[in-house]
Amino acid sequence: xxxxxxxxxxxxxxxxxxxxxxxxxxxxxxxxxxxxxxxxxxxxxxxxxxxxxxxxxxxxxxxxxxxxxxxxxxxxxxxxxxxxxxxxxxxxxxxxxxxxxxxxxxxxxxxxxxxxxxxxxxxxxxxxx
Numbered sequence: 001x002x003x004x005x006x007x008x009x010x011x012x013x014x015x016x017x018x019x020x021x022x023x024x025x026x027x028x029x030x031x032x033x034x035x036x037x038x039x040x041x042x043x044x045x046x047x048x049x050x051x052x053x054x055x056x057x058x059x060x061x062x063x064x065x066x067x068x069x070x071x072x073x074x075x076x077x078x079x080x081x082x083x084x085x086x087x088x089x090x091x092x093x094x095x096x097x098x099x100x101x102x103x104x105x106x107x108x109x110x111x112x113x114x115x116x117x118x119x120x121x122x123x124x125x126x127x128x129x
Contacts, residue, residue, distance in 0.1 A: 066096030081109035084118035
């Protein structure tokens with residue numbers, strides 16, 4: 001009897017030790033781009049993203065005025081991000097309350113496709129882990 005109790009305690013201790021070594025499962029985070037300022041001209045999105053650790057499963061919420069010619073969100077590649085150009089096949093979001101799920105690791109790039117807005121700073125690059 002004592003032998004089986006010791007074996008059970010040893011097994012339990014092993015399970016606890018292994019569980020303590022496993023990384024904690026983090027739930028997905030939701031970020032409002034630009035915080036209370038939203039997606040607009042005059043915001044430093046590089047500074048906004050600095051220090052944030054974006055992970056697969058997180059979401060980005062873009063809040064902005066969506067009237068004719070106000071703003072939009074275009075998902076682009078790095079080249080289009082750098083040149084502030086909108087490829088013809090780029091996914092473009094226009095609701096004013098757009099959520100993007102970060103579904104894979106790597107760099108993600110977003111710009112406002114309204115003429116002059118990307119050049120004015122409405123661009124965001126995030127690195128997803």
